[in-house]
Amino acid sequence: MSWPDWIVLSVTLLGMVAYGLYKGRTSRDMDGYFLSNRTVPWYMVMLSIMGTQASAVTFLSAPGQAYTDGMRFVQYYFGLPLAMVVLCITFVPVFHRLKVYTAYEFLEQRFDLRTRTLTSFLFLLQRGLSTGISISAPSIILSSLLGWDILWTNIFMGGLLIIYTVMGGAKAVAYTQQLQLIIIFTGMGIAGYMVIHRLPSHIGLSEALHLGGKAGKLNIITTGISEKGFDWNDRYNLLSGVIGGFFLALSYFGTDQSQVGRYLTARSLSESRLGLLMNGLVKVPMQFMILLLGVLVFSFYQFNKEPVFFNQSQLDLLSKSKYKDSLVLVNRDYDAAEAERIKERSWLSIGAGRGTVAGVPSQGSDGRDLAVSRQQAEDRLHASEAKKAGYKATIRRWLNDRQVGGDDNDTNYIFLRFVLDYLPKGLIGLLIAVIFLAAWGSIAATLNSLSSCTIVDFHKRFSQKELSTEREYRLSRMYTLFWGIFCVAVAQLAYNLGNSLIEAVNVLGSMFYGVILGIFLVAFYRKKVGGVAVFTSAVLVEIAVIVLTILSRKGIVHLSFLWFNVVGAIGVVLLSEAIQWMQGTKTVGKY
Amino acid sequence: MNEDTQKDEVPLFKKWSYWYALVIGFLLLLILFFNFLTKHFS
Numbered sequence: 038m039s040w041p042d043w044i045v046l047s048v049t050l051l052g053m054v055a056y057g058l059y060k061g062r063t064s065r066d067m068d069g070y071f072l073s074n075r076t077v078p079w080y081m082v083m084l085s086i087m088g089t090q091a092s093a094v095t096f097l098s099a100p101g102q103a104y105t106d107g108m109r110f111v112q113y114y115f116g117l118p119l120a121m122v123v124l125c126i127t128f129v130p131v132f133h134r135l136k137v138y139t140a141y142e143f144l145e146q147r148f149d150l151r152t153r154t155l156t157s158f159l160f161l162l163q164r165g166l167s168t169g170i171s172i173s174a175p176s177i178i179l180s181s182l183l184g185w186d187i188l189w190t191n192i193f194m195g196g197l198l199i200i201y202t203v204m205g206g207a208k209a210v211a212y213t214q215q216l217q218l219i220i221i222f223t224g225m226g227i228a229g230y231m232v233i234h235r236l237p238s239h240i241g242l243s244e245a246l247h248l249g250g251k252a253g254k255l256n257i258i259t260t261g262i263s264e265k266g267f268d269w270n271d272r273y274n275l276l277s278g279v280i281g282g283f284f285l286a287l288s289y290f291g292t293d294q295s296q297v298g299r300y301l302t303a304r305s306l307s308e309s310r311l312g313l314l315m316n317g318l319v320k321v322p323m324q325f326m327i328l329l330l331g332v333l334v335f336s337f338y339q340f341n342k343e344p345v346f347f348n349q350s351q352l353d354l355l356s357k358s359k360y361k362d363s364l365v366l367v368n369r370d371y372d373a374a375e376a377e378r379i380k381e382r383s384w385l386s387i388g389a390g391r392g393t394v395a396g397v398p399s400q401g402s403d404g405r406d407l408a409v410s411r412q413q414a415e416d417r418l419h420a421s422e423a424k425k426a427g428y429k430a431t432i433r434r435w436l437n438d439r440q441v442g443g444d445d446n447d448t449n450y451i452f453l454r455f456v457l458d459y460l461p462k463g464l465i466g467l468l469i470a471v472i473f474l475a476a477w478g479s480i481a482a483t484l485n486s487l488s489s490c491t492i493v494d495f496h497k498r499f500s501q502k503e504l505s506t507e508r509e510y511r512l513s514r515m516y517t518l519f520w521g522i523f524c525v526a527v528a529q530l531a532y533n534l535g536n537s538l539i540e541a542v543n544v545l546g547s548m549f550y551g552v553i554l555g556i557f558l559v560a561f562y563r564k565k566v567g568g569v570a571v572f573t574s575a576v577l578v579e580i581a582v583i584v585l586t587i588l589s590r591k592g593i594v595h596l597s598f599l600w601f602n603v604v605g606a607i608g609v610v611l612l613s614e615a616i617q618w619m620q621g622t623k624t625v626g627k628y
Numbered sequence: 629m630n631e632d633t634q635k636d637e638v639p640l641f642k643k644w645s646y647w648y649a650l651v652i653g654f655l656l657l658l659i660l661f662f663n664f665l666t667k668h669f670s
Contacts, residue, residue: 111662115655115659118651118652118654118655119652119655121651122648122651122652125647125648126648246669247669249669250668250669250670251669251670253670255666255669255670256666256670257662257663257665257666258659258662258666259666275659305636306636307636307637307638310636310644310647311639311647314647314648314650314651317651317655318650318651318654321655321658322658325658325662
């Protein structure tokens, strides 16, 4: 990075810490620290919800995902607006009425202490670990691309935000998330403009989309149905997005304290509802735009040389391995194939565009019929694309060699590689800052919620001593600091976790989310089911989901991770009903 | 509970159900739009 990039990055990050400290001044009690004294307006609730959900991985991986697999990933979010509606009808009014600090407090009132403690523990376990992965994911990418030390990158990624989160609590989190999202959207918007600006002069947005569409990248809606019927192992399609995504979103926004803690800060029930519903309106278009950026980057590389592998550090690894001589040859042949591909692509694109390409004839220069020339150019293009795919496959095969021990997935590196290679000085620093800020927004909210659960669901609940308001406040800050250090430590440990980090986070979530949602669904909708039945069924179904996850990873069961949420939630509801039926009917009071 | 009910004023519309219909309707429109884009650019 150049010195203007370092200046932009440093000023943005340090400015954010200062802004968090300035805005985070609040009353020295738990109401102020965890709930901002319930004073937050709906638009800040919406931004806080969005900032908590959108981690650095969202902005790093999603464009790469669209680049490689197309835009069908957007279907993953189709269940979210539906979940927002159910939350506003059922969950949010109850949480507001009971004036709880954590979602799990409600479970003790509805069932018993055991169920509350189990659910809160599952949250702490899952969130603590997944936040560590959320720190390590962007850190590994940045340290690989920029040659930064992984420990220091982890410390800056997960450490600086601890300062304002510990000092200012939920209020600092909400205000910084608001500013962070403004900077993030500005940065991503400029990046989008720059991609289009750097396309050849005769290629506009429409032509770029046609290029992406022709390559199957605009596969926004997919059914998952083939000649063999519905593919349950297909990750992203309309059905899994609406149903699986609904259960995942309902569980995440309704039972995950990192989200519940955001809308509990609203100044009224009405503002909580409005914040959630507006999130339901804007989330899918926002994700669509981020993915569209990936398609535009794909179109850009149709006219520019694409790296043989986007993660340079892995190529460096190969250049020190037994494949170093072969790598030189592959690089040379790959460059030749790319030059041929770009030449043919440029020639062919003239017909679709309005201008001409410098140095490329607009019709057959040897006098042949244009249609014949086009066909021949298309044949040459396909041949060079096949060669390119072959060289890329070779690189991946070498990286998979046990002696090399490389990572053959470069999806997460695509967007940032483009940023580093093609964006001007200063803007690179801003885009790197965007990655940091996206991580901070999500991690800060999580630390605040981990701390609230630790003190409310465990320390205060099990402590024999009465705590003073000042002592509670100090303990809350101490627990925030503890979880911050814990998550950075997990990030450092997760350094070798490797492939497809976005899915690692989601799979981990899906192992617990379904069961936690099932407990809450029983609490809200099955009023005759008591604590023993729901606790027993939750433990049994959680074991079943973990076994199912292991079998799925080993390829014995063919079920995509999004369906685990459905299995977990419905499993708990049905099993607890059955256990309650065996125990005899129980009637519970109103909550 | 009464305090919350008093503060639960519905902005823009008469009932929250209209907001819910708006969110679900917008999602359906988006899916239709995405389906059009998928077919148009494939």
